[in-house]
Amino acid sequence: xxxxxxTKDLTRKFDNLTAVDNLTLRVEDGEVFGFLGPNGAGxxxxxxxxxxxxxxTSGQATIGNYSIDKExxxxxxxxxxxxxxxxxxxxxxxxxxxxxxFYGQLYxxxxxxxxENIERLLKLLGIWERREDAAGTFSKxxxxxxxxxxxxxxxxxxxxxxxxxxxxxPEASKTVRDFVIELKKEKRTIFINTHNLDEAERLCxxxxxxxxxxxxxxxxxxxxxxxxxxxxxxxLDHISKDLVAAVEKLSVVKNIRTNDNKxxxxxxxxxxxxxxxxxxxVKAGGNIQYVTELxxxxxxxxxxxxxxxxxx
Amino acid sequence: MRLWKxxxxxxxxxxxxxxxxxxxxxxxxxxxxxxxxxxxxFIFALNTQITSGELPREQVLAAxxxxxxLATMYFVLIPAILPSIIASYxxxxxxxxxxxxxxxxxxTTDGELLLGKSLASFIPCMVVTYVGAAISAIIIDFWSIxxxxxxxxxxxxxxxxxxxxxxxxxxxxxxxxxxxxxxxxVNDIRAAQQLGGLVVLPLxxxxxxxxxxxQLSTILALAVIIALAIADIALFYLSKATFQREEILTKWK
Numbered sequence: 001x002x003x004x005x006x007t008k009d010l011t012r013k014f015d016n017l018t019a020v021d022n023l024t025l026r027v028e029d030g031e032v033f034g035f036l037g038p039n040g041a042g043x044x045x046x047x048x049x050x051x052x053x054x055x056x057t058s059g060q061a062t063i064g065n066y067s068i069d070k071e072x073x074x075x076x077x078x079x080x081x082x083x084x085x086x087x088x089x090x091x092x093x094x095x096x097x098x099x100x101x102f103y104g105q106l107y108x109x110x111x112x113x114x115x116e117n118i119e120r121l122l123k124l125l126g127i128w129e130r131r132e133d134a135a136g137t138f139s140k141x142x143x144x145x146x147x148x149x150x151x152x153x154x155x156x157x158x159x160x161x162x163x164x165x166x167x168x169x170p171e172a173s174k175t176v177r178d179f180v181i182e183l184k185k186e187k188r189t190i191f192i193n194t195h196n197l198d199e200a201e202r203l204c205x206x207x208x209x210x211x212x213x214x215x216x217x218x219x220x221x222x223x224x225x226x227x228x229x230x231x232x233x234x235x236l237d238h239i240s241k242d243l244v245a246a247v248e249k250l251s252v253v254k255n256i257r258t259n260d261n262k263x264x265x266x267x268x269x270x271x272x273x274x275x276x277x278x279x280x281x282v283k284a285g286g287n288i289q290y291v292t293e294l295x296x297x298x299x300x301x302x303x304x305x306x307x308x309x310x311x312x
Numbered sequence: 313m314r315l316w317k318x319x320x321x322x323x324x325x326x327x328x329x330x331x332x333x334x335x336x337x338x339x340x341x342x343x344x345x346x347x348x349x350x351x352x353x354f355i356f357a358l359n360t361q362i363t364s365g366e367l368p369r370e371q372v373l374a375a376x377x378x379x380x381x382l383a384t385m386y387f388v389l390i391p392a393i394l395p396s397i398i399a400s401y402x403x404x405x406x407x408x409x410x411x412x413x414x415x416x417x418x419x420t421t422d423g424e425l426l427l428g429k430s431l432a433s434f435i436p437c438m439v440v441t442y443v444g445a446a447i448s449a450i451i452i453d454f455w456s457i458x459x460x461x462x463x464x465x466x467x468x469x470x471x472x473x474x475x476x477x478x479x480x481x482x483x484x485x486x487x488x489x490x491x492x493x494x495x496x497x498v499n500d501i502r503a504a505q506q507l508g509g510l511v512v513l514p515l516x517x518x519x520x521x522x523x524x525x526x527q528l529s530t531i532l533a534l535a536v537i538i539a540l541a542i543a544d545i546a547l548f549y550l551s552k553a554t555f556q557r558e559e560i561l562t563k564w565k
Contacts, residue, residue: 014562051417054558079419087410091324093331105320106418134331150414 002062004029004158004189005050010059012045019045021213022059027206029157030187032180034194034204036302041210043193044086047160050191052077063158079107082156086163086193088147092136096127096146099135100153107154114153121149125179141172148179159183162193177203201298209302211309216301223301231294232270232277234263237287246284250277264294313423321420321428322435328405329398329436338397339436343444346386351448354379355455362461372461380452380466384475387445388519391437391484396508399433399491403560404504413561422555426492430548433488438481445476474533482540483519487512489547496555 003026010023020042027033035043048054050061052074064080066073090099097118104114122128125145130138135146144164151159164180165173173196180203183190194200200207201220208217216223236243239258247263248256252273255266263281267273270293281288329335358375361367367375406412415425449467456462468476490511491504498504518540525532 048561053413053416053561075419075421078417081417083414083417085410085413085417087413089409089411089414091328091411092409093328094324098327102320102324103414103418106317106415106420108419147414 002065003027004031005033005061005063005191007046007050007061008059010046010049010061011057012042012049012054013057018212020049020210023210023214025208025214025217027189027191029189031206032184032190032192032204034192034200034207035210036194036197036200036207037210038195038306042212043210044162046210047083047162047191047193050077051081051083051160079154080157082151082154082159084147084151084159084161084164086166088143090135090143090146090150093134095132096122096135096138097131099146100150103150104153109154117153117155118149121152124182125149125175139172141168141175144168144172144176145179148176152183156188158189158191160191160193163195164192165194165196165199173199197298197302207298209305209309211306213309215305215309220298224296224298230267230270232265232267232274233292233294234265234277234281234286235289235291236261236263236281237289239263240285243281243284243286246280247277250280252276313421313427315427317420317424318428318431321425322431325402325429325432326435329432335398335401339394339440342394343387343390343440346390347383347444347448348451350386351379351383351451354382355452359455359459362459367461369461372459376452376456376462376466380469380472383445383448383452384472385520387441387448387476388480388483389516390444391441391480392487392515392519393512394437394440395433395484395487395491396505396512398436399429399488400495400504400508402429402433402492403495404498404500407499407560416557416561422557423552426548426551426555429492430485430488430551433491434481434484437484437488441480441484442476445480470530474530474537478537479519479533479540482537482544483515485544486518486540486547487515489544489551490515493547493551493554496551496560 005025005027007026008024010020011018012020023042023046035046037043045054049056049068050063052068056068061068063077066077066080068074068077091102094102100118100121101114104117109117118131119128122131125148127138127142127145127149130142135143138146148161148164151161161180165176168176177199180190180192184203190203192200192204204220206217206219207223209215209223218226239261244256244258244263247253247265252267252269253265254268257264265277267277274291278288278291358372358379362372403412406415449472452467453465456464456466491508494507494511495504498507521536525536
């Protein structure tokens with residue numbers, strides 16, 4: 001079984017600098033895949049290699065059934081992928097419509113379909129009314145939307161988005177995110193390079209963390225769970241030594257800490273084990289005010305992994 | 313190579329140039345000055361001597377031939393020089409607008425892209441050259457017909473046709489390709505134009521030699537035209553060989 005994107009030991013060096021080191025990953029068809037990493041981690045280099053914009057130093061990569069090594073395959077890969085670079089790169093003196101029309105022609109979209117796609121995308125992104133205005137007169141957010149429309153003009157099977165919300169205000173970022181969610185519903189495969197952890201967590205089915213080498217890859221939830229124990233916090237009106245001793249005896253509690261009137265418990269499966277914990281506390285005379293779960297954020301995971309990767 | 317793909321790139325570039333006043337004015341200025349203003353000044357100077365009755369008919373005709381020769385030469389120089397304005401902008405301009413990366417991500421080959429860019433420079437340069445040459449010819453012919461000592465149409469003549477019809481476009485192609493090679497190698501519009509200007513200098517000597525040889529013998533002129541055509545094809549393939557997508561994307565600032 002082959003993924004839509006498959007890489008094996010993909011490496012890219014620039015003189016003595018290794019930008020991407022032995023990257024092996026698989027992205028399935030229909031998946032929204034997030035690529036996280038600090039500046040200079042090799043995210044853009046990876047995307048450029050996968051879009052056949054630059055070559056590799058060693059390793060292999062395929063998009064669908066096409067290899068990035070072969071010149072004739074590269075044209076087919078470029079035809080099947082949509083690419084939003086970090087810099088939108090629109091023709092400022094040309095109208096929004098003309099910008100899309102130009103790319104539609106280069107992607108070999110027949111004229112009736114091209115017209116239909118331009119109208120649909122511009123309407124969907126709320127810039128149809130300004131289709132005849134020069135792109136240079138657009139705000140940053142509108143330019144970004146137009147660039148996304150450009151990447152989608154040929155209905156690509158695979159979409160590469162390099163920092164799609166970088167430098168956008170919160171409202172424009174939300175519009176772009178909402179649009180990606182719409183695309184996700186259409187079952188498109190989307191590969192997102194981002195610094196925005198919240199965005200990655202909300203949009204992506206799986207996340208890879210890159211720091212030249214692949215540090216981790218999993219679903220956001222699994223990444224959080226794999227690195228930090230799940231914690232249950234029990235808020236009480238007061239905590240006694242007997243109560244702590246009673247809870248400590250429970251095998252489901254891996255670790256116990258107190259903070260003011262809170263018991264902080266490491267429990268692997270709180271859904272299953274919390275009722276027993278609550279019964280034990282009540283039996284030991286504890287007055288429970290409420291019970292909450294403390295989850296580690298993707299930011300915690302990301303920072304921990306990147307720190308570990310830096311020290312290796 | 314799919315020519316229709318190149319034509320898409322050409323049409324887009326022409327639309328961008330049309331909206332760039334700097335490029336437009338630069339394109340129009342040179343043919344007006346060299347092809348229209350200077351012949352008018354020469355004619356005016358010659359006319360003063362003719363009307364004062366200072367010059368015999370033979371001398372008048374010799375002077376007229378010199379004016380025609382100069383005007384013809386200008387219209388070889390113009391298509392050799394003008395591409396340094398447009399062609400030097402071709403890749404550097406895309407890089408400045410940061411539009412090169414999405415353009416290179418499209419299913420378009422290097423050859424298609426380079427041919428499209430070349431045509432986008434070639435077409436406006438030749439259009440202004442031919443419009444300027446036509447206006448210049450009309451001015452010179454109007455004057456020659458209305459001047460009793462001459463009273464005949466001077467342009468077109470075989471030499472003018474050969475130079476304007478064959479040597480001028482070949483000189484233009486040569487300059488376009490040289491400038492595109494420069495444009496794909498540098499990362500700054502000023503550097504592109506300065507280097508483009510330098511590249512044009514030896515071309516100017518080549519086209520002056522070609523034009524002069526065309527005056528001497530038709531066979532020599534044909535040989536020069538064939539040599540120019542071969543050089544143009546070689547330059548196109550050289551531009552293709554030196555065009556490195558990766559270098560443009562990773563090394564340009």
